[in-house]
Amino acid sequence: MAIRRIPLLLCGGLLLICLTGCAGLKKWEMLQKAGELPARFELKTVPFFPQKAYQCGPASLATALDWSGLPVSPEELTDEVFTPVRKGSLQTALISAARRHGRIAYISTGMDVIFSEVAAGHPVIILQNLGLSWYPVWHYSVVVGYDLPKKFVILRSGSTARKIMPSRVFAKTWARSNYWGILILRPDQLPAMAKKNLFLEAVLGLEKARQFRAAIHGYKTAMTRWPQNLTSLMGIGNCHYALGELKDAESAFRETVRLHPKEGSALNNLAQILFEQGRKQEALEAVKKAVSLGGPLSAVYEKTLEEIQAGAP
Amino acid sequence: MHRIRCSARYVSFFMTLTMIFMTIPLQTVCAAMVGTETVLTITQTQNARENLIRFLERKDVEAAMTAQGVNWFEAKARVGSLSDAEVMRIAEKMDQLPAGGDGLGILVGTALIVFLVLLFTDIAGYTDVFPFVKHQKQK
Numbered sequence: 001m002a003i004r005r006i007p008l009l010l011c012g013g014l015l016l017i018c019l020t021g022c023a024g025l026k027k028w029e030m031l032q033k034a035g036e037l038p039a040r041f042e043l044k045t046v047p048f049f050p051q052k053a054y055q056c057g058p059a060s061l062a063t064a065l066d067w068s069g070l071p072v073s074p075e076e077l078t079d080e081v082f083t084p085v086r087k088g089s090l091q092t093a094l095i096s097a098a099r100r101h102g103r104i105a106y107i108s109t110g111m112d113v114i115f116s117e118v119a120a121g122h123p124v125i126i127l128q129n130l131g132l133s134w135y136p137v138w139h140y141s142v143v144v145g146y147d148l149p150k151k152f153v154i155l156r157s158g159s160t161a162r163k164i165m166p167s168r169v170f171a172k173t174w175a176r177s178n179y180w181g182i183l184i185l186r187p188d189q190l191p192a193m194a195k196k197n198l199f200l201e202a203v204l205g206l207e208k209a210r211q212f213r214a215a216i217h218g219y220k221t222a223m224t225r226w227p228q229n230l231t232s233l234m235g236i237g238n239c240h241y242a243l244g245e246l247k248d249a250e251s252a253f254r255e256t257v258r259l260h261p262k263e264g265s266a267l268n269n270l271a272q273i274l275f276e277q278g279r280k281q282e283a284l285e286a287v288k289k290a291v292s293l294g295g296p297l298s299a300v301y302e303k304t305l306e307e308i309q310a311g312a313p
Numbered sequence: 314m315h316r317i318r319c320s321a322r323y324v325s326f327f328m329t330l331t332m333i334f335m336t337i338p339l340q341t342v343c344a345a346m347v348g349t350e351t352v353l354t355i356t357q358t359q360n361a362r363e364n365l366i367r368f369l370e371r372k373d374v375e376a377a378m379t380a381q382g383v384n385w386f387e388a389k390a391r392v393g394s395l396s397d398a399e400v401m402r403i404a405e406k407m408d409q410l411p412a413g414g415d416g417l418g419i420l421v422g423t424a425l426i427v428f429l430v431l432l433f434t435d436i437a438g439y440t441d442v443f444p445f446v447k448h449q450k451q452k
Binding site: 197200201204207208230231234235238241265268269271272296297300303304307 | 345346347348349350351352353355356357
């Protein structure tokens with residue numbers, strides 16, 4: 001019975017490999033024809049940290065952090081990133097470690113996208129499965145270059161400083177992680193192919209990691225690309241508030257109200273800050289305006305109104 | 314035994330105090346502020362819904378749907394009855410199309426196919442994007 005199953009498994013496996021392989025190659029041809037990218041590009045000065053056993057996560061993250069101007073060794077990152085039981089690093093651990101170092105971790109995926117990023121000077125950490133789909137050998141490496149005509153990518157991978165991987169192998173191994181990749185950026189950098197919601201979520205991650213200074217910077221960067229963006233404006237105010245900088249928070253929310261007069265949330269937060277500064281009358285005016293605007297958060301505004309009314313004058 | 318009880322009293326007293334200190338100031342201060350994450354989620358779903366409706370209202374989309382034998386009014390009514398999470402899921406799917414864009418620059422053909430495929434797979438009961446579709450399993 002078991003013997004009979006082997007050819008079937010093999011056939012299935014081969015079919016799968018063929019299908020994914022074809023898809024990957026087709027895209028590669030399209031990339032070359034599109035002609036928007038430089039045909040070949042390499043970030044030669046990206047540092048290299050040869051990995052120790054199973055330590056590809058910390059090594060890759062150290063490479064990217066160092067490139068972003070934050071010199072750290074993989075050893076320093078091991079505790080934050082490495083999960084001994086799994087003999088590896090989880091993707092979420094990499095992201096949160098980057099955030100705790102005040103860097104934006106931006107999810108980047110797709111062959112065309114990561115090549116554009118590399119060409120813009122952003123190396124990309126990717127997750128590959130070097131084994132098979134049913135016997136996975138997960139591995140992080142950093143894409144630092146590519147050559148479209150010769151069909152290969154250049155990686156900082158494992159103990160190889162400049163690994164040349166043929167496009168066919170690269171496409172197959174990367175596909176098994178669903179093309180997972182991240183950029184590690186300084187808060188003043190935008191991805192070359194920035195998507196608004198993804199970038200805002202990445203900056204929000206900084207705020208949640210309590211890296212408020214970096215988050216304020218990140219929101220300001222977002223506004224260079226998407227001026228008057230509501231989330232960024234609110235984020236700046238909330239970060240200043242979290243840092244206890246009530247004056248700065250107040251001016252941030254006033255700016256938000258000026259640009260988005262129909263947004264109750266900004267008025268609500270402004271009211272709270274005015275109230276905390278002992279300006280109850282102004283606070284009441286603001287929160288009443290929020291209540292009259294209504295919207296999906298009207299319950300919150302009403303609660304704020306109640307609390308301000310109940311509070312000391 | 315007495316000693317344990319004695320120390321337990323101190324420990325519990327200490328724990329009560331810390332818990333009070335930990336929860337009370339947080340509640341009174343944070344309850345009133347609208348967090349950035351809330352703002353982001355709300356704007357995302359609002360934009361997704363607007364984009365979806367704008368997409369449906371395009372003349373070429375309407376024409377393509379009629380050509381495919383899909384009742385346009387029915388489709389629009391269905392989009393209106395989707396929950397936020399469902400709208401987000403469709404918007405994400407349409408965003409992943411190679412032509413990209415914000416749901417407006419999409420090629421009509423591909424986007425329509427995605428839309429119809431979602432409808433179709435839902436009939437087969439594989440996904441739950443369109444709850445108004447009657448699943449075969451439920452019959």
